[in-house]
Amino acid sequence: MEVLVAILLGVLTASGVFLILRARTFSVVLGLTLLSHAVNLFLFSMGRLHTNAPAVIGEAAQHADPLPQALVLTAIVIGFAMTAFVVVLALRSVLELKNDHVDGVNKNEEPI
């Protein structure tokens, strides 16, 4: 299971980084989403991987560490809010800059 999770994390991170390095805002937003998924999974697996182990002491012989699960919950909420914000911002900059390049370069614009 560890190998599978590690490969999954690697693929998610690599795809996320690749997409973040693209020039168009849409792929960058997708890349950020993939990267945050990778981060959430990684945080989750830092409590070590168990099967059939509830995050409650005394319910089973073996219990999982509940703290990373709480951290992931926080990270998911923050990540979701950020994704929503960056989508709105990307849409707004498309409208205002008349292109979806991350640099927002427009030849007809005055220099800053």
Add this chain to the structure above:
Amino acid sequence: MHLMILPILIPLFFGAMLTVLHGLSIKDQRGLSLLAASAQVVVAIILLQQASSGDYSVYQLGNWQAPFGIVLVLDQLSALMLVMISTLSVFCVAYATTGRKQSHDQAGAHFHALIQFQLLGLNGAVLTGDMFNLFVFFEILLIASYALLLHGGGRTRSRAGLRYVIINLVGSALFLIALGVLYGITGTLNMADMALRINALPASELPFVHAAGALLLIVFGIKAALLPLLFWLPRAYAAAAAPIAALFAIMTKIGIYAIIRVFYLVFHGDAGLNEQIFQWLWPLALATLAFGAVGALGAWSLRGLTAWMVIVSVGTLLASIAQYSQPSLAAALFYLLHTTLLTAVFFLLADIFHHYRPGPRDYFVTGPRSQDRVLLGGLFFTAAVAFAGLPPLSGFISKFWILQSTSAPWAYALFWPILLISSLIIIIALSRGGSALLWRQNKQPATTARAPVLATGVVVTMLFGSLLLSVFAQPIMDYTQNTAAQILAPERYIHAVLGGLADANH
């Protein structure tokens, strides 16, 4: 007893109230915002007095014993940062009530609420004693700063904002990865407990911690604008509205605060992890310093120049911090106060020039003659003297002390020439900008455009603050020296937070 939580509760309460009551008249909003900001100044000063005895105050949220619950820790460094943040915020809020066609705080919705949330994040980040909580407060201050950067709208802001948001989101992802690694290895998130456990780790686990430390350096380097990670800064800071840019002068310092806190406390152990990190930080800081000076020469507006001066000051600060000695840390903390104040002054001054030169604004081009040339010239000259480090203002004292505090010969050989030459370049850049703004005038009759008295008053008061920093340099220096000594004794911090547990583990 519960005073320590107030720097977090006051902005949270007022920010929430201002959001809910967004229908309030702008006058009432301003009143509430100023009230909240001044209350934070009062609390911060009381906390500073409390901390100056050298004792740590620990506040256990929900009365959960550390390391199981989240703690807030007040030491001299956090108290100093709190005073700096709250004082600057009062100036920024006051300045934001002025404007041209409309005041800065009316250019978009929820200005005052956002400022309070920004303060919530800033205050929380300097108080918390928990790594994950540090991440959360970083996110709070970042979310508020995204909205504040875009406040007022416009193409330049959208463009700068998009980059700023993207690079900080990547930074947050790296922060979480580093925290995950640290939690996976040490099994704790409390800074003091983590420091203890890193010390007790077997050598085989150290490379992971080292990697996490390097990731944290990247994260804080993005916030602080360390050389390869600084390219978002000049455009973002130059695009933000003046009072917001002035408040953002604090944000890079929060990155520096986090570097001090994490690498002087959590990574302080015998394994020399912090020294390995500082080996990276030292050359990068020097390069930031040199690069900032070159960038300042290339700026074509006062806002742009100020943004590059922020980078120069970050380079100076980090180079002092990377030397890992008490004198240079104490000097760096004094310089931190001075440079935050002065870069904020320059951002506001750029807006004052915008008032006086409606067409060319603060760009270094020929403009109309102004009738208040003496006032404008006086303000610019005083601010330039203070920033560049000429006597008698605070810049001279702080830079002199930074130079004096260098002890290692390798530091002399590199730091002195780079700092002195970049100071000279800053003087050249400032005189180039000043002569363009003040002396390059067209033949048209003098304009009657004027800055509001309040706006000029805020800038004059802040410049007066620089004078106060040099007049009361002795007590402030004593304080920063004690602070540096306290930072370099992390075992006292650990003992204060963990109490008996710290001894039991050893």
